[in-house]
Amino acid sequence: MISETLLAPQDMKQDPVFGQRSFNDHEQVVFCHDKDTGLKAIIGIHNTTLGPALGGTRMWKYFNEWEALNDVLRLSRGMTYKAAITGLNLGGGKAVIIGDAKTQKTPELMKRFGEFVHSLSGKYITAEDVGMETADMDLVREVTPYVTGISEAKGGAGNPSPITAYGVFMGLKAATKFKFGTDSLAGKKVYVQGIGHVGETLVSHLVKEDAEVVIADINEARLHEVSQKYGVHIYHGNDIYAEQMDIYAPCALGATVNDETISKLTAKVIAGAANNQLADEVKHGELLQQRGIAYAPDFLINAGGIINVYAELVNYGKDEIIKKTENIYNTTLDIFTKSVQEGTTTQQAAMQIAEQRILQRKKEMN
16 A cells, blocks of 8 residues: 555645545545556545444546545545434445546456455445446455445345435435425425436435426436436536525535535525535535525435445344434434524534534443
């Protein structure tokens, strides 16, 4: 494992890791490189107080290595909060592989990555994320037991995307209940940004409840495929954030809720599958609150995936997976209630609950 030179802002070049703004008391950051397979990966382990760090591997063609580091740090931290607030005995971790999943991913690269995961002796357990498929996790499983989300044929819980989408749907309905007084989605205009595996499944749930769905994605072929399959509209404009809508569901990459977009948003509810939707979780959480926009914290409502893969570790079945995922509805409503009662943002309210659980575990360990 070697660390390569990071492309960082000028004032951060002397402290590319510990000085990185997204570094938030991470326990370990591992840089993985293999010349033969072309593997360049970063594994971020944020916190293992509640258990081994579990989080998916994302393969993405990052603009530079600094961007990849920032992503893995933000994602792994989010996994800590996701596991904690969901009541799972897991810590937070994540991995990113730098490269184009369509052209650079090979079986040899995946197995080599698995060997790096194995070298951490179970402190980090991987799973699938953007750019990954269940078949990729099956390849990783050939070289290490520290992987979840493997195919059902090999004894796993399968692709976690459908359960992730179901959890997001539960959180979206809870946020709708809080904001509109009913969780009925009939006639509600919902913009779904990003229609990968999770986004498409979310669309199917929304359509079944008679929501008016509009989809957006950079993949034109996918747009037409999903549009025809579910009878939903394709967004053809240039500024999705300024469109009239009831609910905005970001299901692609993060940080779409930022200084530029918040002032344009007409949505009354934000609830989607993307990680790290708030570019600045404090500042932008407060701005959403001031504008009366109900924000369902992403690390809470997109926890269905980790619930699904956790089943492989503790051996509970589909019924328990569904039960725990449906409880996201109740937890989301609790977060909105706590936010109102304490005069804080939903993001802060959710983080406080997660942090209290971690702190309690630390006290028990001492």
